[in-house]
Amino acid sequence: MFGLFNKEKKESLDKGLEKTKQSFFSKLSKALVGKSTVDDDVLDQLEEILVGSDVGIETTLKIIERIQQRVARDKYVNTTELDTILKDEIAALLADKQNEAGEEFETPAGVSPYVIMVVGVNGVGKTTTIGKLAAQYKKHGKKVVLGAADTFRAAAVDQLKLWGERVGVPVIAKGMNTDPSAVAFEAVQAGVDQQADVVIIDTAGRLHTKVNLMSELSKIKRVMQKVIPNAPHDVMLVLDGSTGQNANVQAREFTKATEVTSLAITKLDGTAKGGVVIGISDEFRIPVRYIGVGEKTEDLQVFNKQEFVNSLFGNK
Numbered sequence: 001m002f003g004l005f006n007k008e009k010k011e012s013l014d015k016g017l018e019k020t021k022q023s024f025f026s027k028l029s030k031a032l033v034g035k036s037t038v039d040d041d042v043l044d045q046l047e048e049i050l051v052g053s054d055v056g057i058e059t060t061l062k063i064i065e066r067i068q069q070r071v072a073r074d075k076y077v078n079t080t081e082l083d084t085i086l087k088d089e090i091a092a093l094l095a096d097k098q099n100e101a102g103e104e105f106e107t108p109a110g111v112s113p114y115v116i117m118v119v120g121v122n123g124v125g126k127t128t129t130i131g132k133l134a135a136q137y138k139k140h141g142k143k144v145v146l147g148a149a150d151t152f153r154a155a156a157v158d159q160l161k162l163w164g165e166r167v168g169v170p171v172i173a174k175g176m177n178t179d180p181s182a183v184a185f186e187a188v189q190a191g192v193d194q195q196a197d198v199v200i201i202d203t204a205g206r207l208h209t210k211v212n213l214m215s216e217l218s219k220i221k222r223v224m225q226k227v228i229p230n231a232p233h234d235v236m237l238v239l240d241g242s243t244g245q246n247a248n249v250q251a252r253e254f255t256k257a258t259e260v261t262s263l264a265i266t267k268l269d270g271t272a273k274g275g276v277v278i279g280i281s282d283e284f285r286i287p288v289r290y291i292g293v294g295e296k297t298e299d300l301q302v303f304n305k306q307e308f309v310n311s312l313f314g315n316k
Helices: 007-016 018-031 040-052 057-074 079-097 126-139 154-167 180-193 212-224 245-257 276-284 305-312
Strands: 114-119 144-149 198-203 234-240 262-266 288-292 300-302
Touching (some): 007 018, 007 300, 040 057, 040 079, 057 079, 057 276, 198 212, 212 245, 276 288
Parallel strands (some): 114 198, 262 288
Antiparallel strands (some): 288 300
């Protein structure tokens, strides 16, 4: 069964979250020196540590409130229990926002081809994420077509073509400065003609503050729907986890510009800001579908909330 979280994935996840874990627990250990009970001072310092780990202010306040309620209910909570309580509360918070982990790289029954439109600003790892997704879908027996609709950067088109060659999947491209909607239309049509299981469309990553982004993405959707009426089936926003709270800002802007249905959070292995996954998951009520925890194709993992929390807390 592909959905099982195997030893290699677990090791990759542990390694990818190592910087976040070390930073978080070293700060927490210092905050607890000389303390035996979880008092207001400990909670104040914990709040500061969570915000510093890019969990976000609103989400941090929710976690602190939950711990305060637990301390009040249990009357006495010692500091050695704090790790366990914190882990429980973060897991509970993620459970409120996440879909249960299911089969990996499966497409919904009766949907063929399954169309994914990928959005996000330049530099977040959008095209690389698409390449890795294509590789993993193919590995799981799926026929994939890619559409190079980020036509404002020659590098984006070329990069997607390279991924197509590397993975062995067709890439529909019309070059730079062509109409992205036309590329999307041709890619979806090619997916239908070639009886593909998955079509993944790359879109322009211009600054999320540009007002024409909304109209452009809407146009791409409308054109795809001429081929498949309910396409795209998933609008995936790719965010760079290493940018911390800036990823939150991007998520806020993109969710205003288009209906985002899933998230991929990349580059978690190079940062101590892994807490951003918790804050984004909580704030936007959009499932985090994938996380990037390394360079290898297999390091783009289907997000499993329980395994994420276990790794973050060192399987405590």
